[in-house]
Amino acid sequence: MRLYLVRHPRPEVQAGHCYGRSDLAANQADVERVLAALRAQGLPGAMPVYASPLARSAVLAHRLSLAPTFDARLAEMDFGAWELRSWDDIPRDEIDAWSADLLHYRPGSGESVMDVAARVAGFDADIRRAAQTQAAQALVVCHAGTMRLLHALHRGGTLADAALRAAQAPHRIDYGEVMMLET
Numbered sequence: 350m351r352l353y354l355v356r357h358p359r360p361e362v363q364a365g366h367c368y369g370r371s372d373l374a375a376n377q378a379d380v381e382r383v384l385a386a387l388r389a390q391g392l393p394g395a396m397p398v399y400a401s402p403l404a405r406s407a408v409l410a411h412r413l414s415l416a417p418t419f420d421a422r423l424a425e426m427d428f429g430a431w432e433l434r435s436w437d438d439i440p441r442d443e444i445d446a447w448s449a450d451l452l453h454y455r456p457g458s459g460e461s462v463m464d465v466a467a468r469v470a471g472f473d474a475d476i477r478r479a480a481q482t483q484a485a486q487a488l489v490v491c492h493a494g495t496m497r498l499l500h501a502l503h504r505g506g507t508l509a510d511a512a513l514r515a516a517q518a519p520h521r522i523d524y525g526e527v528m529m530l531e532t
Contacts, residue, residue: 350480350532353392353488354496357406358383359524365435369459369494370427375405383525384412390527393488399423399476400490410490417490422472425492429459451516452509466512469498477532493522503530 358379362368387393393413400410401423410417431439439457447454452463476487489499497518501511522528 350477351486352476352499352530352532353396353486354499354528354530355383355387355392355409355488355490356493356496356522356524356526357401357403357490358409360405362433363435365437367428367431367434367436367439367457369425369432369492370403371432372403373405375408379524380408380412383409386525387413387527392527396486396488397484398488398490399472401425401492401495403492406490406492413488413490420472422468423489423491423495426456426462426465426494427459429455429457431457431459452512462512462516463509465494466498466502466508466515469495470502470508470511473499473502480532496522496528500528500530503532 358375360368360373361376362371362373398410398414398417400406400417400419402419402421403424406423407417407419410419443456447456453461455461455464480487494515497515497520498511501515501518504511504514506514
């Protein structure tokens with residue numbers, strides 16, 4: 350199976366703010382930019398399109414497909430009380446606590462990295478099963494954290510290993526960036 354992972358267009362949010370699960374609109378000019386870049390690459394073609402139901406992903410999925418499949422397991426991490434706060438306003442001791450326990454700490458009493466990894470792994474398992482009888486490739490519009498997790502899962506190992514690799518990944522994934530995974 351070949352998966353084309355696409356990060357959503359730039360969201361309408363103030364720079365320097367935490368915005369995991371917050372349902373933010375995408376910047377319309379950036380939607381057009383990403384759409385043009387994808388079409389120039391021949392994506393999505395005739396393949397199925399899956400997407401996070403959050404607005405910044407959904408708007409692009411609707412432009413790429415007449416019938417995208419929305420899956421809540423593709424949503425970004427829920428940062429709870431940290432959502433839409435400036436990173437500078439989040440107490441340093443809370444950020445340090447997260448850094449000390451990347452897998453299990455729940456930032457802002459939201460989700461832990463392991464919570465997110467478990468739901469993304471469920472999507473990954475389902476898409477791999479579907480590939481055995483359906484399309485050999487698919488396009489997935491989602492979030493940087495989801496992309497890192499899917500990439501880490503495809504490298505193998507335990508769920509905890511994959512989650513830790515994803516959480517420690519230094520690569521910044523740009524808005525509209527495409528990552529291809531082969532299974």
